[in-house]
Amino acid sequence: MKHAEVDPVLKISMIPEQDYADNKSVYITTMNTAVELIKCYNAIYDQRTFIFRLPTIYSWSNKKYFEDGKEVEKSWRILVDQALNGKDIHVWGDPNRAKDMPYVKDLCQMFFKACFVDKKFGFYNVGTGKGIKLIDQIKGYIKVFGGSKKSNILYSPQRRNAPQYIMDITEAKQELGYEPKYDFISMLEDMKKEKELDRLDL
Numbered sequence: 644m645k646h647a648e649v650d651p652v653l654k655i656s657m658i659p660e661q662d663y664a665d666n667k668s669v670y671i672t673t674m675n676t677a678v679e680l681i682k683c684y685n686a687i688y689d690q691r692t693f694i695f696r697l698p699t700i701y702s703w704s705n706k707k708y709f710e711d712g713k714e715v716e717k718s719w720r721i722l723v724d725q726a727l728n729g730k731d732i733h734v735w736g737d738p739n740r741a742k743d744m745p746y747v748k749d750l751c752q753m754f755f756k757a758c759f760v761d762k763k764f765g766f767y768n769v770g771t772g773k774g775i776k777l778i779d780q781i782k783g784y785i786k787v788f789g790g791s792k793k794s795n796i797l798y799s800p801q802r803r804n805a806p807q808y809i810m811d812i813t814e815a816k817q818e819l820g821y822e823p824k825y826d827f828i829s830m831l832e833d834m835k836k837e838k839e840l841d842r843l844d845l
Contacts, residue, residue, distance in 0.1 A: 651741065651742075651807045652808075652809045652810075652811050653696075653698075653808055653809065653810055653811060654768075654811045655696070655766055655767070655813075655814055661675075666710070678694055681694060682694075685763070685764055689763065691763055691764075692765070693757045693762075693764070693765040693766075693767070694765070695750075695754075695769050696767070696768050696810075697750070697769045698745065700745055700746075700747050700750050700769070701744055701745065701746055701830060702746070702747035702834075703834040703837040703838060705717075719780070719784075722780070722781060722784050723788050725794055726781075726784040726788040727788050727789070729789065729790060730794055731794060731795045731797050732784075732785070732794045732795070732797065733797045733798070733799045733802075734778060734781060734797065734798050735777075735799050735804070735805060736777075736799075736800060736802050736803055736804035736805060737804050738776065738777050738798065739776050739777070739778065740776065740804055740805050740806075741774025741776045741807060742774055742775065742805065742806055742807055743772070743774055743808060743810045744771065744775050744780070744827055744830070745769055745770045745771050745810070745823065746825040746833070748824070748825060748833070749769075749771070749824055749825055750769055752821065753769060753815060753819060756819040756820060756821055757819060760818065760820075762818065765818060765819070767812070767814050767815040767818075767821075768810040768811055768814070769812075770809070770810025771810070771823040771825075771826070772810060772811065772812045772813075772816075772823070773809065774807070777805050780827070783827055783828055783831055786828070786831075787828065787831040787834075788831070
């Protein structure tokens, strides 16, 4: 039996679902607990409170992270390195699955706007409100970071699908006046500038 495709748009009203057997479950639990504690301070002490629900935030820094105690390289940075070196890039699973890819500078913009809004409480999704298809992500990496030798794109439909989600940023737009400044390509172009400036010891 074929399962119906789940709507990839994540709304503020959605109740988080958690897989307690996942290797990130403890981290997720601590983050959810922190959110509830922040709500307590808002209710008890009337403290101005803004909660931001973050997907993956993209920046040129922090090429690696720790998973199960081991340092691993972010998958999208592996793709960028392949584009830089003109290596073949494999598209896993469905190439049309899309995800929201917000830039760290737009996240900072949202934080800044929250500092000046006349509200006591706010709960916002962070994102662009648009999904970038996997195939368009890879074409973007090749376009922006590729050299004279361009990577070939190879398809591996038998491999697992990439995550798919789009953040609904309606509340952030209406209440904070937030508008993303960076689309996918301009984000990559800005990252390339950071790479060329070489200001980060990574």
